Amino acid sequence: MMIPGIPGEGEAMNKILNKGLGVAAILCCLQIPGGCSAPEQRSSYEPLARTILARGLTEQGAYRVLEQITSVGPRLAGSPQAAAAVDLAAGIMRDLGFDDVHLEPAQVEHWLRGEPEQARLVSTKAGTIPLDVCALGGSIGTPADGVSAEILEVKSFDELRRAGEKARGRVIFFNRAWDQSKLETFAGYGPMVQQRDLCAIEAARAGGVAAVARSATTSLDDYPHTGLMHYDPALPPVPAAALSTKSADRLSETLAEDPSTRLYLWMNCRGEAPVTSYNVVGEIRGGELPSEIILLGGHLDSWDLGAGAHDDGAGCSQAVEALRLIRAMGLKPKRTIRAVLFMDEEFGGAGGRDYARSDRRKSEKHLVAIESDRGGFRPLGIGIGNQSTFPKFQKWEPLLQAVGLFWLRPGGGGVDIAPLAAQGTVMGGLVPDSQRYFDFHHSARDVLSAVNPRELEIGAVAMAVLAYVLAKEGI
Ligand SMILES: [Zn+2]
Secondary structure, rough: OOOOOOOHHHHHHHHHHHHHHHHHHHHHHOOOOOOOOOHHHHOOHHHHHHHHHHHHHHHOOOHHHHHHHHHHHOOOOOOOOHHHHHHHHHHHHHOOOOOOEEEEEEEEEEEOOOOOEEEEEOOOOOOOEEOOOEOOOOOOOOOOOOEEEEEEEOOOHHHHHHHHHHOOOOOEEEEEOOOOOOOOOOOHHHHHHHHHHHHHHHHHOOOEEEEEEEEOOOOOOOOOOOEEOOOOOOOOOOOOOOOOOOOOOOOOHHHHHOOOEEEEOOOEEEEEEEEEEEEEEEOOOOOOEEEEEEEEEEEEEOOOOOOOHHHHHHHHHHHHHHHHHHHHOOOOOEEEEEEEOOOOOOOOOHHHHHHHHHHHHHHEEEEEEEOOOOOOOOOOEEEEEEOHHHHHHHHHHHHHHHHHOEEOOOOOOOOOOOOHHHHEEEEEEEEEEEOOOOHHHHOOOHHHHHHHHHHHHHHHHHHHHHHHHHHHHOO
16 A cells, blocks of 8 residues: 655745754854854754654554554564565555665574464363463474373472472473563563573473463463573473463462363474575665665564564554655655664564675664664653763754653664674664553464554654654764
């Protein structure tokens, strides 16, 4: 679907902008002995920022891009849907008139979930109760007739190690719960990632026959949340799965009453040969310093249970929409503003690595890369740089406040852009309110209807405003 700009409005905006600069300059020269200071000139971007916000909220282009991206379904790296999303996204960028729209190859792992997984607890007291389960990404399947064994429940790897021989031959049930005490939910995610990522390794080390982990989510519901896990080549691989939080509670309660409860698990997921996939790249070529780049990015791949709307169709649609807004306003950046939709963030980060090491980068200098990969919720702020580089950016905070954000702070980045840091690129990240993100993340709930078009658009506007001033003023 083509998303039209409004021809001619750019010229008018340039007039408004030039007028604004003139007024600011006059006021400034009257008030400050010795002439204008830089901050007053920079504040003249605020009318422009507000105009971009009004336009974004009216046109809601980010949501229209997100509708298209999610229409292909889940976009697991290496899948036919991911390939379709690559073509679709490149087509969207071309229709929008971006410069140099192209694909850059990335070698990605390809894993298949197979048919719907099955799990049930079997207790002499409680009977047979089905559990909501999904394979973790990268897991092997079970034998054709499944795995059935008694269960050892643990809340930590230390507890598992202390269990010693009791773990042998059992399904290891990792039931560490999310630490709800943290206001910023990402602070609670780290320990849950560790549980998910290493559960098969720890289960195998202890002599277990399978690993099931409590889902990494803040919500108590029936949806299992997948995510990447790893094996240790020195240990036998065991099947690894996630249980919904309600199923984990049910299993734990049943075990408390009947320690002889067994778990039956069946999965036929499997790894396939690696696949060549692509990052999708488009830009607004800088008028004066085209090889200096401000990058806006998200990842086009997703997990396979939902439609990858928040994670990370949202970030992709915001990056595309930011460039659309800048073009539609008729703005001519001095440096290049580039949107990169990375492939394979979820399954190992191949797209980000291959982008950073591409020969194309040799003639380019990425000044700043800003990633949006925390969902399409109302943005609170943008994290950028570190303690030593942040002072260069601090002056732009009022511009973000003009478009509804609260702050600009040190910190920020993301898996896809991280490999650029070695080239001296300043890392940035959009930071939305995180309270609801993990309700949806990596689950069947991550669908288009979970995203609010206005909240999504504010993030795109903030990225557009910051990218434009950085492309204009440099760092
Ligand atoms: Zn993501």
